[in-house]
Each structure stands twice: as C-alpha cells, then as structure tokens.
Amino acid sequence: MIFHFLPESIWVPIAFILITGHFTSISASLYLHRSITHKGVEFAAPVSFLMRMWLWLATGMSTKEWVACHRKHHAFPDEPEDPHSPVQKGLWSVLIAGVFHYRKAVSDKEMVEKFGKGCPNDWLERNFFTKYRQYGIYLLLAINLLLFGFLWGPFVWLGQVLWMIFIGHVVNGIGHAIGYRNTEVDDHSTNIIPIGVIISGEELHNNHHSNPASPKFSRKWFEFDIGWMYISILKFLGLAKVRYSTTK
Numbered sequence: 001m002i003f004h005f006l007p008e009s010i011w012v013p014i015a016f017i018l019i020t021g022h023f024t025s026i027s028a029s030l031y032l033h034r035s036i037t038h039k040g041v042e043f044a045a046p047v048s049f050l051m052r053m054w055l056w057l058a059t060g061m062s063t064k065e066w067v068a069c070h071r072k073h074h075a076f077p078d079e080p081e082d083p084h085s086p087v088q089k090g091l092w093s094v095l096i097a098g099v100f101h102y103r104k105a106v107s108d109k110e111m112v113e114k115f116g117k118g119c120p121n122d123w124l125e126r127n128f129f130t131k132y133r134q135y136g137i138y139l140l141l142a143i144n145l146l147l148f149g150f151l152w153g154p155f156v157w158l159g160q161v162l163w164m165i166f167i168g169h170v171v172n173g174i175g176h177a178i179g180y181r182n183t184e185v186d187d188h189s190t191n192i193i194p195i196g197v198i199i200s201g202e203e204l205h206n207n208h209h210s211n212p213a214s215p216k217f218s219r220k221w222f223e224f225d226i227g228w229m230y231i232s233i234l235k236f237l238g239l240a241k242v243r244y245s246t247t248k
C-alpha cells in the first residue's frame with residue numbers, strides 16, 4: 001500500500017501513468033521497433049529484458065505479431081495491403097479503430113509467419129512471454145490495486161494499458177496524414193512534430209520511412225529524437241550496439 005495513503009491526490013496516479021507510459025513508449029520504440037523489427041540497434045540482455053518485461057505487463061502483445069504487422073506496413077506503405085493506412089481506410093478509422101485493424105492483420109497467421117521472421121524465440125519467449133502473454137496485464141492490475149487501492153488502482157491500470165493503443169493510433173494515423181516531410185518517399189508518411197519527446201521520437205515518421213534501418217530518427221538540426229538520446233546514453237554505457245545509423 002505504498003501510495004495508498006494518498007487516494008485524494010489525483011496528481012500521484014496521473015504522474016505514475018505519465019512516467020510508466022513514457023517507459024511504454026520507450027520500450028515499444030527502442031526494443032520492438034528499432035531493435036527487433038528493423039535490427040538497427042542491439043541492447044545488452046538486462047536492458048532488453050527490462051523492456052520486454054514491461055511490454056508484457058503493460059500491453060499483452062505478442063512481439064512476433066507486432067513486428068510482422070509493422071514490417072507489412074513498411075512493405076506496402078499506404079497501398080491496399082497496408083494493415084492500417086489512413087489513405088486506404090480513412091484517418092478517423094485508424095485513429096478510432098486502429099486496434100481492430102491491427103487485430104485483423106495479425107489474425108492472418110500466414111502473414112505473421114512470413115513477416116515475423118527473426119523475432120526472439122529463446123526459452124523466456126516460449127515459456128513465459130508468449131505462453132502467458134495475457135497474464136501480464138492482470139498482474140499489472142494487481143500491482144496497481146496494491147499501490148493505489150480500489151479507487152485509483154483501476155484508473156492507473158486503464159491509463160497504462162491504453163497507452164500503447166493510443167501511440168499506435170497516433171503514429172499510424174497522424175504519422176501518415178498530418179505534418180511535414182523532409183523526404184519525398186513513395187508513401188504519405190509525415191513528421192508530426194520536430195520535437196520527438198511525447199512518443200519517443202516516433203513523431204519523426206517520414207524520416208523513419210526514408211531510412212527504416214536507422215535507429216536515429218532525427219535528421220535536421222531542429223529535430224530532436226529522445227529515443228536516440230536514450231540509445232546514445234546506453235551506447236556510452238556499453239549497453240547498446242548501433243548496427244547502422246544515418247544523419248542524412
């Protein structure tokens with residue numbers, strides 16, 4: 001009952017949602033996206049483990065399914081085969097119902113096998129993360145009930161589990177509809193805002209489409225990618241190896 005004595009202060013649970021939500025954004029961007037999907041960076045085992053464990057607790061997602069869906073998006077960006085293109089499905093449909101487009105895409109097991117190659121398949125993945133994938137979010141609910149009690153616990157939990165869905169909807173919808181472009185690629189990707197802090201640098205989505213293998217998303221002097229900042233710190237500490245990056 002660590003914070004249980006503060007049930008009246010709404011700022012404690014809100015701060016907790018924002019801090020843990022930021023860690024969800026970082027884990028999704030650095031581990032799932034830049035490392036496992038595009039292989040641009042590799043993290044030391046304890047760093048990967050922390051991010052995998054948090055994604056298990058806060059999202060209930062399968063790494064292989066997410067990776068496959070995202071690689072298919074890169075293979076057919078804004079084409080009819082794209083799982084969640086606002087050009088094909090409409091911006092509001094992706095913003096409001098993106099999770100359903102995602103579920104529909106990953107229900108195609110052949111697609112998941114085809115695009116999900118090279119995902120972690122170690123003992124932990126097979127016997128824990130994949131086997132018990134749906135239990136993580138229930139454990140997180142129990143932790144929140146212990147920390148915040150029955151009033152704020154479910155509120156914090158809801159904020160945490162909806163966080164990843166919200167990021168996905170914003171990047172997949174707005175990141176292909178609204179913003180500016182540095183590179184004229186064959187899709188409608190945009191940089192939503194030049195300062196990539198709120199969703200860990202994923203705001204710079206046009207830059208990412210122009211060079212998906214690079215784990216550095218900022219290109220211009222006025223752009224900032226907080227995800228790249230974390231990678232640089234981890235690299236300095238000997239906890240990350242950058243496989244490839246560009247400053248173009």
Ligand SMILES: [Zn+2]
Pocket residue numbers: 073077172175176189205209
């Ligand atoms: Zn995209």
Ligand SMILES: [Zn+2]
Pocket residue numbers: 033037038070074208212
């Ligand atoms: Zn990508």
